[in-house]
Amino acid sequence: MTMKIWKHFNRADLYECYQCARCTGSCPAMEVVEAFGPRETILKCLNLGHEQVVKDEKLWLCCTCNVCEDRCPQKIPISELLVALRNSAARRGNIPSRLAIAIELLAKTGRSMIVHQLDEMRAHHGLRPLPEMPVEEIRAILKKTGLDEVVEY
Amino acid sequence: MKEKTERTDESVLRNDLRIGVYVCHCGKNIGGTVRCHEVAEFANDLPGVILAKDSLYTCSEPGQEQIKADIREHKLNRVVVASCTPRLHEPTFRAACEAAGLNPYLLEMANIREHCSWVHLHDKDAATEKAKDLVGMAVNRAARLVPQVEVTVPVTRKALVIGGGVAGIQAALDMADAGYKVCLVERTGSIGGRMAQIDKTFPTMDCSICILAPKMSEVGRHPNIELLTLSEVKEVQGHIGNFKIKVLTKARYVTKECTSCGDCIQACPQLAPDEFNAGLSIRRAIYIPFAQAVPSTFLIDMNRCLNNQGIVACDRCFQACAHKCIDFADTDRTIELEVGTIVVATGVDVFDPTALTELGYGRFPNVITTLEFERLINAGGPSSGELIRPSDRKRPQKVAFLQCIGSRSKRSNPYCSNVCCMNTVKDALLIKEHWPDTEIYVFYIDIRAFGKGFEDLFQRSRREGVVFIRGIPGEIIEDINTGNLTLLGENTLLGSPYRYNMDMVILSVGIMPHKDAHVIQRMLNLSTDTDGFYMEAHPKLRPVDTTTGGVFLAGAAEGPKDIKDSVTQASAAASRANILMSKGEVKIPAITARIDPNKCTACGLCAKVCPYHAIEGSKEQGYYRVIEAACQGCGGCVPECHFGAIDQTHFTEEQIVGQIDHALATDAHNKIIAFACNWCSYAGADFAGVSRMQYPHNVRIIRTMCSARVSPKWIERAFSKGAGAVLVSGCHPADCHYNNANQNTARRVERFWKRMEKLGINKDRLRLAWVSAAEGAQFARVVSEMEEGLRKLTPQKIQEAAEKFKQAVIKKSDAP
Numbered sequence: 001m002t003m004k005i006w007k008h009f010n011r012a013d014l015y016e017c018y019q020c021a022r023c024t025g026s027c028p029a030m031e032v033v034e035a036f037g038p039r040e041t042i043l044k045c046l047n048l049g050h051e052q053v054v055k056d057e058k059l060w061l062c063c064t065c066n067v068c069e070d071r072c073p074q075k076i077p078i079s080e081l082l083v084a085l086r087n088s089a090a091r092r093g094n095i096p097s098r099l100a101i102a103i104e105l106l107a108k109t110g111r112s113m114i115v116h117q118l119d120e121m122r123a124h125h126g127l128r129p130l131p132e133m134p135v136e137e138i139r140a141i142l143k144k145t146g147l148d149e150v151v152e153y
Numbered sequence: 154m155k156e157k158t159e160r161t162d163e164s165v166l167r168n169d170l171r172i173g174v175y176v177c178h179c180g181k182n183i184g185g186t187v188r189c190h191e192v193a194e195f196a197n198d199l200p201g202v203i204l205a206k207d208s209l210y211t212c213s214e215p216g217q218e219q220i221k222a223d224i225r226e227h228k229l230n231r232v233v234v235a236s237c238t239p240r241l242h243e244p245t246f247r248a249a250c251e252a253a254g255l256n257p258y259l260l261e262m263a264n265i266r267e268h269c270s271w272v273h274l275h276d277k278d279a280a281t282e283k284a285k286d287l288v289g290m291a292v293n294r295a296a297r298l299v300p301q302v303e304v305t306v307p308v309t310r311k312a313l314v315i316g317g318g319v320a321g322i323q324a325a326l327d328m329a330d331a332g333y334k335v336c337l338v339e340r341t342g343s344i345g346g347r348m349a350q351i352d353k354t355f356p357t358m359d360c361s362i363c364i365l366a367p368k369m370s371e372v373g374r375h376p377n378i379e380l381l382t383l384s385e386v387k388e389v390q391g392h393i394g395n396f397k398i399k400v401l402t403k404a405r406y407v408t409k410e411c412t413s414c415g416d417c418i419q420a421c422p423q424l425a426p427d428e429f430n431a432g433l434s435i436r437r438a439i440y441i442p443f444a445q446a447v448p449s450t451f452l453i454d455m456n457r458c459l460n461n462q463g464i465v466a467c468d469r470c471f472q473a474c475a476h477k478c479i480d481f482a483d484t485d486r487t488i489e490l491e492v493g494t495i496v497v498a499t500g501v502d503v504f505d506p507t508a509l510t511e512l513g514y515g516r517f518p519n520v521i522t523t524l525e526f527e528r529l530i531n532a533g534g535p536s537s538g539e540l541i542r543p544s545d546r547k548r549p550q551k552v553a554f555l556q557c558i559g560s561r562s563k564r565s566n567p568y569c570s571n572v573c574c575m576n577t578v579k580d581a582l583l584i585k586e587h588w589p590d591t592e593i594y595v596f597y598i599d600i601r602a603f604g605k606g607f608e609d610l611f612q613r614s615r616r617e618g619v620v621f622i623r624g625i626p627g628e629i630i631e632d633i634n635t636g637n638l639t640l641l642g643e644n645t646l647l648g649s650p651y652r653y654n655m656d657m658v659i660l661s662v663g664i665m666p667h668k669d670a671h672v673i674q675r676m677l678n679l680s681t682d683t684d685g686f687y688m689e690a691h692p693k694l695r696p697v698d699t700t701t702g703g704v705f706l707a708g709a710a711e712g713p714k715d716i717k718d719s720v721t722q723a724s725a726a727a728s729r730a731n732i733l734m735s736k737g738e739v740k741i742p743a744i745t746a747r748i749d750p751n752k753c754t755a756c757g758l759c760a761k762v763c764p765y766h767a768i769e770g771s772k773e774q775g776y777y778r779v780i781e782a783a784c785q786g787c788g789g790c791v792p793e794c795h796f797g798a799i800d801q802t803h804f805t806e807e808q809i810v811g812q813i814d815h816a817l818a819t820d821a822h823n824k825i826i827a828f829a830c831n832w833c834s835y836a837g838a839d840f841a842g843v844s845r846m847q848y849p850h851n852v853r854i855i856r857t858m859c860s861a862r863v864s865p866k867w868i869e870r871a872f873s874k875g876a877g878a879v880l881v882s883g884c885h886p887a888d889c890h891y892n893n894a895n896q897n898t899a900r901r902v903e904r905f906w907k908r909m910e911k912l913g914i915n916k917d918r919l920r921l922a923w924v925s926a927a928e929g930a931q932f933a934r935v936v937s938e939m940e941e942g943l944r945k946l947t948p949q950k951i952q953e954a955a956e957k958f959k960q961a962v963i964k965k966s967d968a969p
Contacts, residue, residue, distance in 0.1 A: 020557065020598045025627025025642030026511065030650050037643055037650075071511055071627055073562030 016074040023068035029061040054089035107153035170201035173229040177211035177236035186270035224253035235263035256300035263291035267842030293811040301743035308394035309493035318346025320708025320723040321498035327727030329377035343446035352531040355579040356606035393702030404483040406453035420473035434535035494730035501664040504559030544636035549656030560663030570663030571713035744786035752798035759790035764892030787891035789861030816853040821875035833884035841929030848933040849940035861894040873958035
């Protein structure tokens with residue numbers, strides 16, 4: 001099942017881009033992985049089509065900090081583009097395994113991360129054990145967002 | 154009632170009408186979409202038309218000759234040309250008519266190019282039908298045209314130049330050299346403008362002030378030029394050939410006897426940032442803007458002087474002055490001028506990059522603008538030409554230029570500022586010339602080296618070792634200890650991120666219309682484009698004229714320009730003004746309002762709405778009358794008269810009603826009648842055509858001079874004839890070409906809406922839209938929206954409404 005991403009993002013906005021690279025220059029993800037950034041994502045969407053873009057796992061490096069959007073001289077809603085692209089990628093099953101595991105954990109335990117001997121560590125520091133998570137409620141939310149169709153749990 | 158109207162129609166359509174119709178193919182421009190031959194055949198059968206022809210280019214010499222020959226041979230007494238916008242070729246065809254002995258006011262044009270073929274490129278049938286309608290409307294109007302005689306008014310052989318930058322200087326000199334008196338008004342203490350601040354010019358690397366100073370002093374001593382510095386235009390009255398200007402000249406506090414010896418400077422205790430050096434140095438309260446200033450007279454900045462508001466607390470400068478030319482009693486004066494022509498050369502402001510916080514301008518001392526750099530590297534500047542960093546006054550080893558700061562961005566100015574690329578290339582070469590070991594990096598998006606000698610200069614800079622990196626940094630980080638700057642970004646050509654450490658960053662800032670440009674715009678009734686620059690009368694063929702007669706544009710006030718282009722345009726503007734002044738007279742279009750004294754009841758309502766006080770009279774006198782020389786022909790007074798006593802020449806009630814009636818003779822329910830003012834909305838619709846913006850074909854545009862001419866009676870008539878919708882469009886409020894006459898438009902439309910509400914008619918069917926000459930897209934959008942609204946209406950609804958209006962008309966005519 002794929003999602004028509006241009007329904008969720010106005011493709012015409014991409015034509016405004018003149019590749020000044022202010023976005024990538026401001027991108028914290030660029031510091032992690034070389035040569036990844038919003039500029040390249042936009043250019044690939046325009047020149048190669050978004051089918052190529054959604055295959056790329058680098059897409060998931062965006063932390064939607066919105067700085068690129070703040071500094072974009074053409075006011076392109078870049079974060080919205082990345083969210084739409086990632087939604088599309090997820091529906092095609094192009095979701096990094098570490099994220100899929102986190103979602104699975106969330107659905108099962110109500111937490112996206114398991115820390116070993118957490119309660120012992122907390123007790124050592126004089127903290128109370130963590131409260132029980134409302135797992136059913138979280139599952140309901142996941143279902144509503146459609147994540148249950150993307151990740152099996 | 155209906156019978157009566159038709160009878161008047163008959164009486165107007167006299168038997169002796171001999172109308173010739175010419176349908177132009179304009180090559181493929183019209184002929185490619187509209188079947189012109191079919192349109193001509195259609196026109197042949199219209200009442201009063203005795204011949205109709207189609208030709209490839211009616212505006213060509215043979216095309217015009219054909220019209221002239223037909224006028225003589227067939228004794229044509231009206232000519233209808235269906236071609237492009239009358240804003241383009243009306244003068245051409247009027248001249249052709251006149252040459253053949255026909256009064257030029259007996260010509261009518263149907264705009265089947267900008268308003269038809271170009272905007273309905275993909276529907277040949279609809280375009281052809283629309284063209285027929287437009288021709289029919291024009292024929293109907295032509296049948297009601299009457300000969301007019303244009304009044305000739307003298308042109309005062311004196312010009313006003315607003316702005317003393319290089320454009321203003323050039324325009325003033327050109328007109329003065331041609332023998333006309335010129336008054337040059339400059340707001341600051343000296344002429345020279347931006348060019349005086351710049352160190353070198355591109356692409357020739359001439360010393361800017363060295364080539365400007367001789368021109369400045371020529372202005373200062375020219376017998377035909379009256380130079381008013383520290384002055385601002387406060388009021389403009391009158392019209393082409395006869396402008397009355399009020400100029401406020403601020404007190405200088407130093408008399409002309411000043412020899413600019415500079416003794417007073419040493420004496421003055423008060424300090425201020427030096428504007429000429431972009432705030433990089435300090436001046437005194439008494440100062441001269443710069444060494445080469447013209448007039449070379451000092452001035453006192455009263456905001457800084459201790460003697461503000463007449464209290465003399467300090468007279469050190471007075472004591473120091475050997476010639477005693479300091480006059481604390483000096484006051485502001487208002488000077489009145491009478492001029493025939495005006496050249497507007499108000500120039501540009503420089504973009505302030507403080508708002509782009511990621512670049513740190515204003516926070517990091519070593520981030521400066523190109524204008525600041527020009528002063529730094531200038532020998533007369535604050536560092537005597539030494540390139541130093543503001544933080545530690547050391548010479549930077551690594552310098553970065555950032556392009557497109559404040560240009561090509563929706564966050565600042567959307568347009569390309571035209572000069573920054575070459576300015577940076579020049580600046581980079583200047584640094585290389587003086588300090589060849591300096592590393593220079595230019596961060597750019599595109600380098601636009603389009604002019605003569607520009608590419609050569611660009612290449613030279615690359616050969617000298619200037620590094621060009623494609624990709625603007627996203628962020629600049631400052632090292633607090635050293636003041637060094639780190640640039641973070643991506644090299645888009647290598648596809649890799651970069652981190653450059655720089656000693657100094659120069660922001661290549663864009664230019665924008667002067668912050669007070671709108672003051673002059675309002676005073677002279679000019680238009681501005683969406684970027685705020687003054688708009689020319691025609692972008693290609695009248696590039697220095699404005700829509701206000703007798704007012705011309707020079708320099709960057711019209712659009713971003715370098716020095717050469719500014720000077721070229723200034724000479725062009727001067728030459729256009731010289732034509733007017735050398736002729737010494739100008740013909741005023743015969744479109745003024747006229748009052749029938751027999752019908753006038755002296756109520757005085759018309760005089761109240763006249764924006765030019767051109768209607769005089771009184772109750773005692775028993776009638777009002779129009780002063781023809783003062784009337785500008787907006788026609789805003791006509792709808793105000795309850796007694797039908799006023800009419801506008803060449804835009805009479807019956808002429809326009811003739812157009813409405815023909816437009817709605819067939820398929821009225823599906824049509825939109827659009828009234829468009831000549832200066833903004835009609836031009837906006839033309840612009841939509843030139844830009845080939847496609848919009849629904851059921852709109853019929855009727856031109857008036859001002860939207861205020863649109864009478865509620867016309868709207869009523871359109872609806873009672875079954876029109877689907879009516880659009881009234883004019884210039885944006887406060888941009889009206891007739892001194893805000895369009896506030897009457899808004900008032901009348903609002904009243905009509907109330908009436909529609911009362912009658913239970915959907916008031917969305919009457920729309921009021923402000924469309925400027927630059928807003929073709931806006932015009933197309935409004936029409937499309939109206940078309941959408943129209944599709945929601947049923948023919949029954951439209952017919953019901955039409956009946957209601959008919960009833961209202963009958964009721965009114967039954968009333969005594």
